[in-house]
Amino acid sequence: MADPASYRPRPGEIPTDPGVYRFRDEHGRIIYVGKAKNLRSRLNSYFANPATLLPKTHAMVHHAASVQWTTVGSELEALQLEYTWIKEFAPRYNLAFRDDKTYPYLAVSMGEKLPRVQVMRGERRKDTKYFGPYTAGAIRETMDTLLRVFPVRSCSTGVLRRAERSGRPCLLGYIDKCAAPCVGRISVEDHKALAQDFCDFMGGEGKRFIAKLEKEMASAVSELEYEQAARLRDDIIALRKVFERNAVVLAEDTNADIFAVEQDELEAAVQVFHVRGGRIRGQRGWVVEKVEDATEADLWEHLMQQVYGGQGEQSDVIPRRILVPQLPANHGELSTWLGEIRGGKVSISVPQRGEKAALMGTVAQNARQSMILHKSRRAGDLTSRSLALQELQEALDLPMPLLRIECYDISHVQGTNVVASMVVVEDGLAKKSEYRKFSITGEAAIDDTASMHDVITRRFRNYLAEKAARSALATSSGEVPRAQVTIPNIDVPGLGVSGQELPAEVPKSKFAYPPNLVVVDGGVPQVNAAQRALSELGITDVAVIGLAKRLEEVWVPESDFPVILPRSSEGLYLLQRIRDEAHRFAITFHRAKRGKAMTASVLDSVPGMGSAKQKALLSHFGSLKKVRGATVEELALAKGIGPVLAQAIHETVSAEQAVRATPSVNMATGEILD
Structure with missing residues (x-):
């Protein structure tokens, strides 16, 4: 320290x-x-x-x-x-706010030619409208109910293309839960209008659609079309079921996010109710470890930054009003910043009385329940992780706590398509953003020990190179630990502040942080190969062990006997999980590389021929066989293929045909083989 x-x-x-x-x-x-x-x-x-x-x-x-x-x-x-x-x-x-659970959203991809309704998680996409968040069960039921009234496409791109080629819709088209634009039952324009109606209903205009259907039902009854009236009646019941699922809590013109928090000395649980059109449209929660001495005002400021700061073009998710139990630090500047992202005024306030204050009490009760649930679930996990790391440190007699562990695995099939994986665990938890994969060729692919030596050498050589580059950059720029940079104006993309650009930073490094422990999948040969690679680079403060699959023995360098961990040891369980994750990551990469190699084409070897031009060429001629039979002039007619590239394609294809036409000879008998 x-x-x-x-x-x-x-x-x-x-x-x-x-x-x-x-x-x-x-x-x-x-x-x-x-x-x-x-x-x-x-x-x-x-x-x-x-x-x-x-x-x-x-x-x-x-x-x-x-x-x-x-x-x-x-x-x-x-x-x-x-x-x-x-x-x-x-x-x-x-402060790092983590969702206490994964919340799905109901999304409509309005940017597509045929918009699609689907359940989505993760990062938001451009030209897609989102509604929610919902619980997993509620969102499926809502989507299934609404597709009765608004039969918008919900199938994947692959299913859509198969239906277009075959001229037959999928099952949803047959049961009237899709308007089947893939086979022309509805025009592209009408389908897009149907998707817009879906979005309008989810946006809070439910009464308008229900009133419209009630008029149509009354008209059908007056004209004695009872079957049509019955269908409209069922649609009205479905819409009312969705519309009335969310209780009316505030005035119908109220759009607000209402936050509450439950915290102790170490952690805080935050809950929010999303109120749109006076109804609770969704609920979301976060749990944060208070790893800094932050006041509650600081906590709210950081939460607003992380929840709303990354919305980008999805600025519609920022409501006009944000209600919190205590004003954030610098709430004036925060309101201005959020207003720039939203494109309109945003007010942050503390409700004192009335319906909003009462609803905040309900949100606070949910936050308390979330904290209780989080602590009960995390207690066992945190204890087992701490115990596992402590057991490993003691069993291996290491001086430093195991803050970072890296595990390496080699994957191949009989020496072909050799790859390696590196997985990272920090504080006992996988850190997938730090995972790396390696392709191995040449002499390094001879056997597993050579491959392991190559991978460890490359990983730590990169670490040393990045460390030296960072040091050189600091020296050349005159930067010392007490560095100061003055920027009168800052240009942060998407935040509406113009001026100079941000100061140059050291590029984000791929291998900048070294581990305390390296784990290799294998026994003595692999361990010794890894240790030899570290010694050649002059790295002495990184421990190396190997986990052999057969008896789950832990091997250390230059030792005739393994370290035996008890079968019920939390440390052994941790090593097994890391090893299995490295194996999964390696074999996934190997399969992808092998599949790519199996679909290799003669066009791959043409200089200047990328995948896009290959697709254009094959689309123009229809098959590789026709490409082989084409002249240079005919090749040049394809989109994106000029005379020079056409000549290169013709020469490469001709050379390949000449090789294929050359007869094979049995070197022992001189016999020409077919």
């Missing part, structure tokens, strides 16, 4: 302007990003008497090895820059 005094800025060196500061660890990784109205006042508080610091702050400043800052023109610019860097670097000691 570093001594904060070793990198503390000199007196008077820190400016008193507003700005953003970054703490980095010894490997250059940003571990904390913060903003301040007065940088000098804020940063000096981190270097106070260690005995007066709260535990989380004490851990952060002792983990860090340097501090840097950037001055900006206003508190609003500081807010924007802080959000940008937190999103880019995901610092370990910043």
Whole structure:
């Protein structure tokens, strides 16, 4: 651990302007990003008497090895820059809000020629309208009910194309839950209008559609069309079922997000009710580990940044009113920033009385229940992870806690398409953003030990190269641990503030952070190969072990006997999970590479011939056989194929045909083989 005094800025060196500061660890990784109205006042508080610091702050400043800052023109610019860097670097000691469960959304892809209704999770897509979030059961029931009245396409692209080729709709088309635009039952324009009606209904215009259907039903009854009237009656019942599922809690013109929190010294559980058109349209929750000494006002500020800051073109999800139990820090600048993203005014307020305050009490009750559930579920998991890491450290007699473990596995079929995987576990949890995969060729693909030596060498050679590059960049730019950059104006894309660009940062590294422990899938040969690679690079502070599959033995370098962990050991379970994950990741990559190799074409070897031009060429001629029989002039007629490329294609195809036409000869008898 570093001594904060070793990198503390000199007196008077820190400016008193507003700005953003970054703490980095010894490997250059940003571990904390913060903003301040007065940088000098804020940063000096981190270097106070260690005995007066709260535990989380004490851990952060002792983990860090340097501090840097950037001055900006206003508190609003500081807010924007802080959000940008937190999103880019995901610092370990910043508040990180994680969903306490995965919430699906009902999405309508209005950007497609034939819009599709589907259940979606994850990142939002352009030209897609989202409704929710919902619980998993409720969203399926809602979608199934609405497709009776609005039979919008819900099939995948593959099913759609098969139906278009065959001229027959899928099952949903036969049971009238799809208007079947794939076979022309409805025009493209009418189908798009149907999808828009679906969106309008989900957007809160349910009464308009119900009233319209009631008029049509009355008209059908007056004309004695009782079967049509019965169908309309069923549609009305379905729409009312969906429309009335969400209780009316506020005035019909109210669009707001209502937040509440339940917290203790270590964690906080946040809940929000999404109220649209006076009805609760969805509920969502987060749990955050309070790894910094944040007040409740700071917590709300960080939550607003993370929940609404990344919406981009989905600015419609930011309501006009946001109700919280306590105003966020810098709530004026925060409202301005959210208003720029939304494209309209956003107010952040605390309800004092009436319906909104009563509803916030209900949200707070949900937050309390969420905290209780989270603690009961996490208690066993946190205990087992801590026990596993401690058992491994003691069994291997390692001096440092196992904060980061990397596991490597080799995958191939009889020495072909050799690949390797690297999976990463930090604090006992998989960190998939750090996973890496390697292709292995040449002499390194001779056997597993050579492959393992090659992969370990490449991974840690890259680490050393990036470390040297970072050091060289700091030296050439005159940067020291007490670096300062002044930016009068900041240009953050999508945030509406124009001016100069952000300062140049060291590019995001792929191998910048070394592990405490390297695990290889295999026994003594693989372990020794990995250790030899590290020794050749001069790396001595990384431990290496191997996990042999047969008896699940743990092997260490230059040892005649394995380390035997009890079968019920949490440490062994952790190693097995890491090894199995590395095997899964490696074999997935191997299968993809093998499949690509099996579909290789002679066109792959044509210089300047990419996949798009290959598709255009094959689409023009219909088959590779016709490409082989075409002249240079005919080849040049294809889209994107000029005379030079046509000549190259003709020469490559002709050479391949000549090789295929050359007879094979039995070298022992001289006999020509067919």
